[in-house]
Amino acid sequence: MDSKRRDFLKIAGLTAIAGIAAPSAFNTLLKGEALASAGPAASGHGAAAPTGKRYGMVIDVKKFTENPGLAEQCVTACHTIHNVPDFGNKKDEIKWLWVESYDHVFPEHSQDKRPDGLKGMPILTLCNHCEKPPCVRACPTKATFKKKNGIVAMDYHRCIGCRFCMAACPYGARSFNWRDPRGKDANGRPFIKAENPKFPTRMRGVVEKCNFCTERLAIGQIPACVEVASQAKGLIFGDLNDPNSEISQVLKTSFTIQRNPAIGTHPSLFYII
């Protein structure tokens, strides 16, 4: 066999192997992405056929204006049961659920003329539990991931603290433990005022955010903030994929808006202003 022929066979063989292996390798690599960008809606313009549960929330801002202090009560309930530390400064701040003004929740809806009533309206803000979460796409360790019920969850034990998810989140919903949340300040006051033994505290160097009260849903309870606001009907929580759920009915009959819809994250949060 002359050397040219041998070279040709070598190249042909290698090409064939590469041709067979490449597509399957490619598919394997893309599997992770498929999980992050849930479902056929990723490619088309039409809405995808819903599969399984997808938890969502409607925030009826009017109810919070009518009941001053209610929004703050929701925040306190959330932060207390989830052992969210209070460092007393903005730089280290950790928050899962908080109150913002309209300008900051909807900066892209910047109409020149707006009703006076918008000023000072307490708008609750939390993780949007996006259908296509940029944070999940960015996380290099799958420490943040999307559950089958649509909740974007976190594994605090896997997080390496790179904060890529914080850069990726278009809603500023994520907080980082810049220092030990289990510690005390200079006056000996613990950052977690009263520790709830039913929920884990975090360690320093990891990211955290609202988990839609996964731990309460698991034992048949509704999220803490929803429970606090239940009498005023300020927060409606439920399965967006169930056409008969209360939330689906509300969404069918009321006009709602979402935060920054143009970027295609498909939040599970809806606002009635």
Place this chain on the structure above:
Amino acid sequence: MIEKALKGSTGYWVWMLFLLSLMGVGALSYVQQFNYGLGITGMSRDVTWGVYISQFTFLVGVAAGGLMLVLPYYLHNYKAFGRIVILGEFMAIAAIVMCLMFIIADLGQPMRALNVLLFPTPNSMLFWDMIVLNGYLILNILCGWVVLHSEYKGIKYPKWIKPFIYLSIPWAISIHTVTAFLYCGLPGRHFWLTAILAPRFLASAFAAGPALLLIIAMVLKRVTKFDVGREAQDKLVTIIGYAAMLNFFFLGCEFFVAYYSQIPGHMHTLDYLFWGLGHGDQVFNNLVPFMRASVIMGLTGIGLIFYSRVKQCDGLLVISCLLIFISFWIDKGLGLVLGGFVPSPMDYVTEYVPSFQELGVTVAVWATGAFILSILYKVAISVKLEKEA
């Protein structure tokens, strides 16, 4: 071959001790950070990446800059780069080591860094960055060392190394492309969300990397007998000059898109970086002097570097290279990363100032890079001079 690094003049040892002392000071800062947490830095909930990640981004460029020597020499057989190409490869090694150190310094849980390998996540650009950076490090150690060792032995480098050298060429492009993809794929950050980011990164890399190399080469010419040669020097001037011009062309494109379209999201960060961003009743502008200096220094450097070639003046060449290097260090090592966080997705403006400890760690990582570079260059130059003597 490594024994060459253990024999040197008093100047060499003083320099190495100086670097070691900087590394020592920085190590103390890092111990403080390790014990307290990243709260010891100037970073905050709104500005979540600071000087560590911006240095990392810039240094990826310095590493990729070695391509401008490897490509002409090995692919186009451009002989004039024969003496300088090894300097490019060894600079890439030092730069990548610094990149990796900056990433580790920035992690909240550095002990868990290997989770990136334990739970490989191909949809994360950070996963790919880990692959391309480590790959490039290995390729440069392999190619640089094997080629130099052959020279040391007085033989031509073995044939099997060629594929690795060729592979390192597209790989150099990949490291800076993937690093740009860390930023330009994030939907909520207007300033980074631009398809021109990777090209811009590459253009600045191909200017800043060789500029640093020329500065070092000029220093080596002074303190050792090692001269990279007039022709190599002149060719590098062309490369640096045009790459720097491309960088400013790309920057100009960004300005046009933002200010002609008048889309607020596109303008905000540029406003913040170059003019000061009015927000509420306050004006935020702590990066403005730096960014303006960056543009002035860069443009002056371009003019001066070509003039230095006309005049054949090494002094002017060093000054112009310094101007270009510092210009791009400010542009990428400060403005690009910090600017991306202003304003925040919730339209707040938080300014960032690095803390003392943070700067200590930063200086230490640079000193470590210089330390590694000094050892590698000592070896390379000793071998080259010995063979030529």
